[in-house]
Amino acid sequence: MEQNSGTGAARGTGAAREAGAAREAGAARGTGAAQSAGATQPVGAAAREAGAPGEAGPVAPRSWAGHLRLLGPGVVLALASVGASDMVTTLNSGAEYGLALIWVFTLGLLLKFGLSEAITRLQLTADRSLFSHITDVGGRLFPVVLLIAELLVGLFFGAGVAAITTLIAQALFPALPFWPTLVVILLSAVVLLWVGRYGIVEKAMMGFAILMFLGIVSLAIGSAGDGDAQATAAQTIMPIYPHTSLITVLSLVGGVGGATGIMAYTFFVQEKRWSGAAWKSVVRVDLAFSYLLVGLFAVSMTVVGAFWLYGQGHSIESNDAVFMVGELIGERLGGWAWILFLLSFFAVTYTSLLGGFQGIAYVTGDCLRVLRRYPHQDDPAHAMSSDAVEFKAALIWLTVCTLGLLTVEQVLGFDRPVTLVLVYAAISSFILPVLAIVLLLLLNRKSVAPQLRNGWLSNTVLTVCLVLFTVLAGVQVVETVSGLIGA
Template identity: 40%
Template structure:
């Protein structure tokens, strides 16, 4: 079995030492912002607003737990790469030889529907804002434009675009939260609803809220973005941890702002959010309560949230797909760039795969059976990842700075149990719906 500490297969590159000052570390951050832009999607907005509609701010504790668990997973993925120099799929093969096969199948299924689902939601926001725009052709244009950006853009451009997306949608949600606080009749409602609670008979909803914060493919792909930054040895550990911490701090603040908006507009009113259509439909009462500018800002933020998740998701999925194929073919890590980099043929072929399937599934109307299959397969990624990280990062051969400490083991074990339970629930619902 391969030793994840081996670096003999790593590409012979010269890696600059990590900056030691706080300002220097802040200047080189980037993969974390890409992760935040990818992971904070329409689902996070729907979940936050739906939770706020029923419970106000009382479930923020569940969101915080979810953020901490996703941070632990992301930090472990980055630490594993710094320890070994191997890509995430190559490292997973050291834990179990069947894992690369599983991830290839999982990501192929996810890629089949990912673009169609998110481009349809993004198109819904724009068509709500501009009713004359046709929904289905608009979704196709958005999917193809997103795939085109991923196809032609090198990582430096990709990071700048994703950071701009993250800044724009974060500012938009903060402004909406501030306007909500200023304009609601009784701001004390926000404070009074902050008391943590566990809804009776609704444990699965709370678990789903914990697991729904952040992304799936983005977490697994974090090490590819770290690799693009040439962070490679022990001195980069503090930078990587700060980078991933910034990612989830931004994610948490975004969700808090969304919860404030949901509490101010929905809590105690009887109005609910039941899905992406319901989220878009909220724009009209939001405009009535806060004004037409707020309505436009809400729909614009919703569009940017979905678009950034689409672009980042395409990038993450294509890295995972091309890396899985490379690992299964036995191509050594020293040749990884030619077989899984953004300019490699497999990567670009998988971009085309995501683009073509997005168009095809959009015009097919996203059949229910495929959507159920997509959700079930996606739910299996995180428990497999957290279980593999527990194995790989507790090996005695691993040097102490990279090996799991008690806190990491507790958090990764909690992730394995939580995401495993959610996967079982999702599989039961899927089998019941087929």
């Protein structure tokens, strides 16, 4: 991946030399020749990584081998998007409906692929961050709305994920005390994001991806050896629509893969210095691989739930129930399966913590940066990156919220403030419809290059996303109001 920077610089320099003049060569290295080749001029932290300021960025490969060598941001997106709640959702789908609802989350992933591809095309149109682009529609309005949503997400996200990751570590090593283990797990993620550049985090996520997906696929294959597996598969393989459980369908469509991850992916692309229409095919391959991994995870968990729990009256509705599934698998297949389940579960939750903190920090930090600098947010001196002060301020916010909320829960003796959780869930559910609206407005402008502008298919997908995710948001609001009244 890193070698492409040198290649891009050499091509930019070669093109400039062919132009013949030294002054033109300097300009070509800065913007002209590099952009015509599909490269970009790095800004902020990216420029410091590339070398001297103004050095040309990487050139988009044309071969399939070159595309595959650049896979990476999509893996980070996949691991950041999948968490313990997705294990609960997919296992419960298998336990209640067998394999019959695989089509539901497959549809959801296809829609989110379309949404991710569109938002990344917006990123490729210019060397600007996501929320800098969004200010073209309504000025500070959308950054303010999304900042509120992300602050509320950050308020509760870390506590739940860090706690369940710690419980998994204790299941693997029973002698570990809860609080010291939790602090080590939390700080390991925060320190890695604080001192490490994006490339280091990407490499760490690649390692966890191998553990996570090999483990989960192995468990799915092991589950297929159960005596009733073939009968369950034959009985439930045909897709159905459970008319009595609309919320189950909607939660599967909207639940696997999150809104924050979709927005954060644009910052991964920016950190890699991919910009211009030449990178569109690279992004599409990377995103396709990402959602293939998420789909593999969802299918594998559904298979485990179907082959071990279907028809037995089980309902997977909490993290504790996920542990019970692991114990059941361990009893049937042996101790190795229990350990493999725990290791895979740990990889799911820890990468969700690491990737979630990274994504929330990018999104929250860029909202803050744009609101502080508007309308001069595109000044290269204040470019968004993992080195930006706003990124690190968001990490501090996440750390304080995680430790603070867990301390409050322990002192007061209750799980979590129900009212605030419901309110934050209702607000965050509007992120995807807001993104769909913004993308329909921004990517249909004539000022957008034809190669990056929306076509009829993109507009159709974004319209479907707008309608579907608005319905999901409405369902969430109804649940919120019911919960508040019930409270």
